[in-house]
Amino acid sequence: MNLLEAHRITFERGGQRVLENIDLALAEGQFLGIIGPNGAGKTSLLRILAGLEAPSGGQVLCAGEPLASMAAARRARHLGYHAQNPELHWSLRVSDILRLGRVPHQGALLRHDQADNAAIARAVAMTGLGPLLKRRGDSLSGGELARVHIARLLAGEHRVLLADEPIANLDPRFQIDVMNLLRQHAAQGGANVVVLHDLAIAARFCDALILMDQGRVHAAGTPAEVLTSTHLSTVFGVGGDYWQLSGIPAALDLREPLEAERRRARSAASRSASD
């Protein structure tokens, strides 16, 4: 069963058609990238997939169940969401921000138990935030804070992560780190839908891409199928030299070792699951 499916999603806002007939299916282990120019409807699609907004037509299925009729807490455990410009009001400590990631797992009494602590500790270890735990969120640099938001997302231990430009504020090293973390999440039985602007990063890390333009899917498939010079010049209006300059060909070449690594990770995961 697919972890997340969208069937003929349309969405209108203020009488304007924002999305039209979008279909997608996300299988376990899959890393799906959504790319496209500004205003193509990427964020609207991600918000609908996360259940933050109801589509005007069509429906989203979450592990086979209609998202619209799912209880909020169950939906929240299943789907994690990272906003395009993550907000932080009040100067909360990093450790308190991470605890918020566990809200979907806590009952009415807000008991913070061993499982919560363990999940937070894992997220901290993965993101290397240990030294920052006692710092105030508003005293961090933009890049550090972006990592805190990623760690909050990971601490939620959601099955599917929906992230809107999670690497926008990061320097190259942390961009790679975050993409690797997301890939690791997919390899361990999860799946991701990530909106990306960096096409070379999309080429290198995603299994499948959806190229959106004016609310429609312009092209969908593997990175090599979608990131062609023709598609990019049609949708982004850039010349053929952009394709070379963007680093996409090199990134696509990098994928072969990546696939091999992923196969290894998957067989390791299935081994540990059968143990």
Place this chain on the structure above:
Amino acid sequence: MNGSARLGVYGALVLLCLVLFVAALCVGPVPLSPFDLPHLLYARDTEALGLIIYEIRLPRAVLATLVGASLGLSGAALQGLTRNPLAEPGIIGISGCAALCAVIAFYTGFAALNIWTLPAAGMLGALGAVAGLYLLAGSRARIVTLILAGVALNSLAGALTTLVLNLTPNPFAAYEIFFWLMGSLANRSFDHVWMVLPFVSLGGVLLLASGRGLDALSLGDDVALSLGVDLRRLRAYVIVGSALAVGSVVAVSGVIGFVGLVVPHILRPLVHHRPGALLGISALGGAALTLAADLGTRFALSNGELRLGVVTALIGAPFFMHLVVRNRSPR
């Protein structure tokens, strides 16, 4: 914050409230010794001292506690909901509309019918404010729209209150309204306490239950929603809870400003800025500040008492200016 530090903050505030409460029973034109209190309270003395305790000072101290706790709690909750440190029950029109209806009750003479009419009018005003907010902003409004609707409602209530004062033919009635608007806890009885208690309790439960949602809201509406928080219910809890708690206390005490603004500000660092953890201690802090301010009213003027609302404003406004100046300098 770990559990023991939090308990420490709670313990200190409870102790402070107790000390101020005892002081509220002892201080006045007839000074009493705290050591005589157990005897006086237990014996239910019908002599003068017993009357002073049971008819005057005890209901007044209990009301100060309820009024302060309501204002502090709802200030903290509204600040969490709007994510705006300037929010307080006054800003979204609840206090203003409650005061307007109370003033209308004075003007029409209904207030003189019996002691229940005035508080009923106040609560009617507060609930009217909530209805007005939802009508103006819609139930799915963004927070900014909600604040703007509140500000608009507040200005309207202020204008209509002035209009009523303007139309009052009898200068004594205008005087009465004017003094009532300044806020006071003098000459209140246990009837007033029983009257506000159910509404304050219900409102308090709604407000305290919104802690987790307010915490999640620190990460923005979308992330809070994605964490499973029901934003519409959270908004309803905070706004209706504030209307019940604040509307009822405004009706018996008049308008008492700044408590809901200042108390969460002072206490926020003690709970590491977590909006949910701030709720309970703001209730205690509000009670302490109001008890202290009400004590302050008794020390002043030779010809009667200062008004409580005047004292809280005299404490609150300079404090607020201090906050503005401190925040002006780069962090």
